[in-house]
Amino acid sequence: xxxxxxxxxxxxxxxDRQETSAEEIVRSVLGRIxxxxxxxxxxxxxxxxxxxxxxxxxxxxxxxxxKMTPLTGIPIAIKDNxxxxxxxxxxxxxxLRNYIxxxxxxxxxKILQAGAIPIGKTNLDEFAMGSSTENSAYKVTKNxxxxxxxxxxxxxxxxxxxxADEAILAFGSDTGGSIRQPASFCGVVGxxxxxxRVSRYGLIAxxxxxxxxxxxxKDVTDAAIFLNSIAGHDPKDSTxxxxxxxxxxxxxxxxxxxxxIGVIKELLGEGIGSxxxxxxxxxxxxxxxxxxxxxxxxxxxxxxxxxxxxxxxxAEASSNLERxxxxxxxxxxxxxxxxxxxxxxxxxxxxxxxxxxxxxxxTYALSAGxxxxxxxxxxxxxxxxKNDFDKAFSKFDCLISPTxxxxxxxxxxxxxxxxxxxxxxxxxxxxNLAGIPAISIPCGFVNDLPVGLQIIGKAxxxxxxxxxxxxxxxNTEWHKRKPKL
Amino acid sequence: xxxxxxxxxxAFGEACREAGLHSIIRSMxxxxxxxxxxxxxxxxxxxEDEKKRFTEQLSRILDYAETINKLxxxxxxxxxxxxxxxxxxxxxxxxxxxxxQEIIANAPKEDNNIFSVPRIME
Numbered sequence: 001x002x003x004x005x006x007x008x009x010x011x012x013x014x015x016d017r018q019e020t021s022a023e024e025i026v027r028s029v030l031g032r033i034x035x036x037x038x039x040x041x042x043x044x045x046x047x048x049x050x051x052x053x054x055x056x057x058x059x060x061x062x063x064x065x066x067k068m069t070p071l072t073g074i075p076i077a078i079k080d081n082x083x084x085x086x087x088x089x090x091x092x093x094x095x096l097r098n099y100i101x102x103x104x105x106x107x108x109x110k111i112l113q114a115g116a117i118p119i120g121k122t123n124l125d126e127f128a129m130g131s132s133t134e135n136s137a138y139k140v141t142k143n144x145x146x147x148x149x150x151x152x153x154x155x156x157x158x159x160x161x162x163x164a165d166e167a168i169l170a171f172g173s174d175t176g177g178s179i180r181q182p183a184s185f186c187g188v189v190g191x192x193x194x195x196x197r198v199s200r201y202g203l204i205a206x207x208x209x210x211x212x213x214x215x216x217x218k219d220v221t222d223a224a225i226f227l228n229s230i231a232g233h234d235p236k237d238s239t240x241x242x243x244x245x246x247x248x249x250x251x252x253x254x255x256x257x258x259x260x261i262g263v264i265k266e267l268l269g270e271g272i273g274s275x276x277x278x279x280x281x282x283x284x285x286x287x288x289x290x291x292x293x294x295x296x297x298x299x300x301x302x303x304x305x306x307x308x309x310x311x312x313x314x315a316e317a318s319s320n321l322e323r324x325x326x327x328x329x330x331x332x333x334x335x336x337x338x339x340x341x342x343x344x345x346x347x348x349x350x351x352x353x354x355x356x357x358x359x360x361x362x363t364y365a366l367s368a369g370x371x372x373x374x375x376x377x378x379x380x381x382x383x384x385x386k387n388d389f390d391k392a393f394s395k396f397d398c399l400i401s402p403t404x405x406x407x408x409x410x411x412x413x414x415x416x417x418x419x420x421x422x423x424x425x426x427x428x429x430x431x432n433l434a435g436i437p438a439i440s441i442p443c444g445f446v447n448d449l450p451v452g453l454q455i456i457g458k459a460x461x462x463x464x465x466x467x468x469x470x471x472x473x474x475n476t477e478w479h480k481r482k483p484k485l
Numbered sequence: 486x487x488x489x490x491x492x493x494x495x496a497f498g499e500a501c502r503e504a505g506l507h508s509i510i511r512s513m514x515x516x517x518x519x520x521x522x523x524x525x526x527x528x529x530x531x532x533e534d535e536k537k538r539f540t541e542q543l544s545r546i547l548d549y550a551e552t553i554n555k556l557x558x559x560x561x562x563x564x565x566x567x568x569x570x571x572x573x574x575x576x577x578x579x580x581x582x583x584x585x586q587e588i589i590a591n592a593p594k595e596d597n598n599i600f601s602v603p604r605i606m607e
Contacts, residue, residue, distance in 0.1 A: 085587075102587030195568045209566050238573035239566070307550045318527060325528070328600055332593035339605045340528070348530030356529060360520070360539055361546060363527040374550065379563030381553045386567055418542055419549055435567025459568060 003028035004165045005482070008074045008222045011168060015062065015073050022062070022073030025168075026055040026117055029075045033120075033166045036485045039147055041139045042161035044080045045088055046120040051075065054117045061115065070225045072115030077167035079158050080121040081128050082213070083202040084108055087118070091204045092136035093126045095324045095331045095350030105202025106237065107171060107213050107230045114229050119167050122157030126352045127321070128178055128206045130154050131424045134415055135354045142411070143185060144483040145449055149408035152182030158216045159186040164485055169226050170216040175206050176309050177403075177428025179214045180440035184403035184452025187442045187481065189217045189469070192428075193227060194459045195435035196241035199234030207316035208239070210309075210432040219479050220441065220469045224248035227462065243460060251463035254474045257291030260396045261468070264456075265298045267401035267427045276402045279444035279451040283472065284400060290471060297396060299388045304381050305430035306422055311365045311378035312433075318362030324350060357418060382433050389434045393458040398468055401427050403440040403452035431456055439465045442478040450478070514544040 003011065003025050014020045033046055058073045078084060081091040083101035085108075090096045104112070111118075125135035133141045133156025141156045143149040144164040151160040155172030159182030162170050172179035174192035183190025191214045198213045205211060215226035228249065233242040263284050268277050288294040326332035326346035333345035351359070365374040392399055404424060414421040431438045436459050443453035453472070457464045473479055520540050524531050531539070582588065585598065594601040 099591060100587070102582070102584060102591070195566070235575070239568075239570060241568065301556070304553050304556060307553045310546060311550050311553075322528075326593055327602055328588075329591035330593070336603055338603050342603055343528040344530035347528060348532070351529070353535070356531070356535065357539060357542060359527050359529055360523055361543060364515070364519070364523045364543065364547075367523060367526060374547075376563055377553060377558060378550075379565060380558035380561040381556055382564040382567070383561050384556060384558065386564055419546055422546075433567065 002032075004032040006168070007218045008070065008168050008225055011074060012068070012070050012072070015068065022055040022058040022117065023052065025073055026051050026075055026119070029119060029167060032164075036164050037166060039142060039485065040144055040160050040164045040166065041141045042122055042157040042164065042166055043077070043120045044090060044092060044123050044138065044157070047087070047118055051117050051119050058115055058117065069114040069229065071111055071229055074116050074168050075119035076111055076116045077119055077122050077158055077161050077170040078108060079124055079155055079171050079173055081124055081173060081204040082108060082171060083204070084118065084121065087121065089121065089204070090138070091127050092124045092138055093350065093355070094137045094352070095346070096329075097331060099329050101202070103202065106199035106234045108202065110230050116169075122155070122161055122170060124157055125154035126355050127204065127317075128154040128173055128175060129317070129354050129358055131177070131181060131421050132409070132414065133157060133182075134411065135352060137352050140411060143408045143449075144485055145187060146408065148410060149449065150185065150411055152185035152404070152408060154178040154182075155190075155216060156182050159183050159188055159190065162186065162188045162216050162218060163483055165482070168218075169222060171213060172216045173203055173211060173213050174432065175210045175313060176432050177425040179216060180428050180438060180452065180454060181404050181425060183216055183440040184450065184454075185408040187450030187478070187483075189215075189220055189223050189439065189441050189479070191215050191223050191227065191439045191462070191465070192431065192437060193231065193462060194241075194437045196239055197231050197437070197460065197462070199232070199237040199240045201234055201236040205320040207313040208320060209316060210313055212432075220439075220466060220473045221249070221252055223439065224252055224466050246463060248462060248466055251466040252470045253467050254471050255291075256287055256468055256471045259292045259398070259468065261287055261292045261294045262297035262392055262396035262399045263294060264302065264399055264401045265296050266300065266302045271405050271423065271426065272402060273406045273446070275446040276404075276406060276451055279446070280400065280402050280453060283443045283453045286475060287400075287468070287472065290475060297392050297399065299392060301381070301384045301388045302430045305385060305433060306426050308378045308381045308385065308433060309425075309429045310361065310422055311374050312382065314358040314362030315365045315375050316362070318359045318366065321355070321359055354418070385430050386434045389430075389436060389458070398461070398464050399456040401454045401456070403427060403454040407446045407449035407451055427454060435459060437462050437465055439469050441469050441473060442481075443472070443476070444478060445481075514547050515540055
């Protein structure tokens with residue numbers, strides 16, 4: 001096995017036994033990037049020199065006998081909507097094409113403190129708005145399993161680089177499924193933590209009541225290790241929650257006996273591919289065989305999730321994206337003779353079609369005369385969806401569903417039809433609306449493309465998700481498959 | 486067109502729906518004029534082609550969004566954050582930023598550490 005193929009916990013064990021060095025790991029990963037990146041296109045920026053310098057520093061630190069963390073010397077890819085001080089951060093947009101943040105996102109600061117090595121910044125749908133990474137203003141990331149299909153989105157670069165072994169761990173952000181759906185399409189593990197579990201400080205805001213940062217990893221153990229180091233309260237993000245962070249490694253238990261697991265009926269019906277459906281039912285069957293009590297549960301409001309989301313998320317986005325006005329950073333139009341012309345032209349030139357569409361939709365939903373009918377109504381439906389989850393969790397320890405209605409679709413297949421693109425997030429969106437955590441893990445293949453199983457828990461029950469996901473992983477082989485590149 | 490003159494009150498939409506006049510609502514969903522108005526609110530310059538495309542696409546998306554009207558929300562309170570939140574206060578304390586130049590370096594146009602913009606007053 002090459003070093004780049006290993007997980008963070010495997011590399012940590014090797015470092016601990018002094019069988020390898022941070023520099024060897026970084027060089028192995030950079031070598032892999034140089035071989036496959038020109039077919040995957042996962043990265044916006046690769047930090048070649050900085051990563052090697054940092055690795056040498058880390059090796060000195062280790063040989064001086066100082067204490068390692070589980071992330072010491074581990075190369076991590078960072079989605080390009082997270083601020084990295086002194087390192088270009090574009091959100092894959094034209095309007096931030098030259099933005100160099102003067103500060104680090106809290107999660108970036110945390111992994112640096114832990115001794116991890118930022119290996120590069122990954123491609124995304126512009127401002128994380130999209131489900132295929134085709135909305136990047138710069139490049140289309142390819143799915144490593146089939147280069148003619150999308151990696152999912154918006155964290156498509158992060159999911160693809162993990163599947164292609166171009167990084168050991170990667171950061172994603174998830175507003176309506178942007179960690180889990182690409183994890184599903186690329187056959188990797190992706191966790192959206194509970195809203196407030198991880199600080200959003202330094203994450204370029206899309207929809208502030210829904211956005212959450214989380215890990216994309218090669219296995220469940222790595223997801224637990226990664227969450228350990230990024231979770232917790234941050235005074236710089238007043239929506240981060242001040243609750244103790246458990247050691248998530250302790251929840252990696254191969255046992256689901258007597259756990260009550262609900263299979264969501266509405267997410268196995270209309271619009272869900274039959275082969276995806278059978279993969280999920282087989283996963284449910286396996287969990288049952290392993291001792292869980294598996295039953296069907298009906299959640300009738302979930303089918304309204306996508307409609308609700310596209311009113312609320314766009315409304316929040318239209319407000320968050322007001323800051324891109326050409327004044328303090330980013331692009332300013334050269335046609336800026338007066339202030340209004342500067343705003344209009346800067347934003348016309350700087351935003352891509354999907355971002356403009358969402359700013360329009362959100363502004364419309366918030367505008368005088370439509371606020372009650374669209375925005376307020378959607379907020380009330382959000383309550384109903386949350387109530388449906390509360391009800392389900394009074395009976396079940398966790399819920400399962402497909403992560404996405406289909407495996408990865410073809411590049412270009414949905415770009416002309418925004419609504420059909422939006423509907424590919426039907427199973428992930430309700431989770432963001434309810435603020436709860438969910439993990440996607442590989443659970444099968446259809447036409448050589450991965451299928452993801454989504455495990456959903458109540459607020460701050462990440463330990464339950466890790467336990468069920470770990471048990472499933474220990475009893476299957478899907479996560480061991482690698483794409484041929 | 487007559488429908489353009491009707492004020493965009495949500496109550497009107499509700500009333501039409503109750504009266505079963507779905508076709509009226511559908512045909513008036515988003516007009517080119519609405520698109521121009523909303524683009525102005527958002528300070529967003531659009532090309533003619535974008536205006537045309539958004540008129541059609543926003544109508545379709547809003548048609549879909551209106552499926553939530555099937556749900557009765559009469560006695561339901563709205564949720565803005567799913568996890569209970571309260572206002573967080575902190576001391577109003579001045580803290581110097583580490584390196585001012587890193588901020589100013591991002592300015593599209595600056596003048597002695599001040600962001601420079603087109604004249605806003607004659």
